[in-house]
């Protein structure tokens with residue numbers, strides 16, 4: 001008789017096969033999660049997953065009609081807790097109006113997922129024609145929104161968390177310039193202004209067409225620099241908030257995922273990536289680290305960003 005048959009034939013073994021009871025979730029219907037760029041792709045799947053888990057989800061999008069339609073599609077699936085609010089992460093007025101709405105309408109938030117991003121390259125091209133928009137959206141936009149929402153987090157150790165959807169293309173091992181790599185790894189001296197100077201230096205080199213051969217990441221260079229900056233900022237913010245408040249800050253790279261950004265290429269669907277991202281956003285407080293970079297679901301945690 002096989003061991004699996006044994007399991008079925010004995011009462012004790014049957015008990016062994018019963019999964020342990022699921023721990024009660026730490027969140028409630030009042031827990032508020034904000035997801036940027038959630039009208040399509042991974043952000044949309046992630047917003048849907050968080051709503052399925054019963055949280056209040058603010059689905060944001062820069063385009064009113066696209067955002068309304070995306071939120072309506074989720075509500076039509078029975079996810080009644082989804083609310084739409086317009087938010088262009090590159091527009092200071094839009095960010096300020098959104099923060100005021102979160103404060104006045106919701107009384108604060110618990111989870112922020114900075115997901116909105118752009119890339120203009122085909123899979124195997126490396127144009128920097130739109131570098132400024134890429135940096136403005138993926139790094140400065142996420143940073144501006146984060147700073148505007150920070151005072152509105154409820155700051156409970158059990159709930160408050162920021163998840164930045166990033167990319168392994170912006171990991172330090174992609175940086176060829178040893179001085180830049182050293183600067184970003186020197187956690188004791190690294191400051192936000194250093195990260196901003198790095199971004200400005202890259203954009204200046206793009207403007208005078210001297211960026212090649214300078215040690216920047218070689219794949220999707222503008223996008224990679226934007227994520228390099230986002231990763232470094234996340235790391236600094238994590239230390240800042242570990243002292244000053246109780247908000248965790250982590251990054252997640254979903255890996256190569258079939259969305260519009262990759263022109264439909266990739267190893268996994270947006271739903272699969274969104275599900276893993278939601279799992280990270282909802283980690284139980286006792287398992288929630290800060291200042292880490294998660295890659296797919298391993299979680300493969302890099303100690304340095």
Ligand SMILES: NC(=O)c1ccc[n+]([C@@H]2O[C@H](COP(=O)([O-])OP(=O)(O)OC[C@H]3O[C@@H](n4cnc5c(N)ncnc54)[C@H](OP(=O)(O)O)[C@@H]3O)[C@@H](O)[C@H]2O)c1
Pocket residue numbers: 036037038039040041042043061062063066087088089090114115116117118137141165166167168253254255256257258259260261262266270
């Ligand atoms: N797909 C991958 O293989 C992959 C791999 C690693 C990391 N990621 C990261 O995963 C995240 C989601 O990417 P995705 O693949 O789902 O991309 P996507 O399908 O292109 O979706 C990007 C989303 O960001 C929004 N967005 C762009 N600019 C915005 C702005 N200024 N303000 C607000 N929203 C804005 C887009 O809105 P519109 O519809 O209005 O354009 C869209 O909703 C990004 O952070 C990306 O870098 C993706």
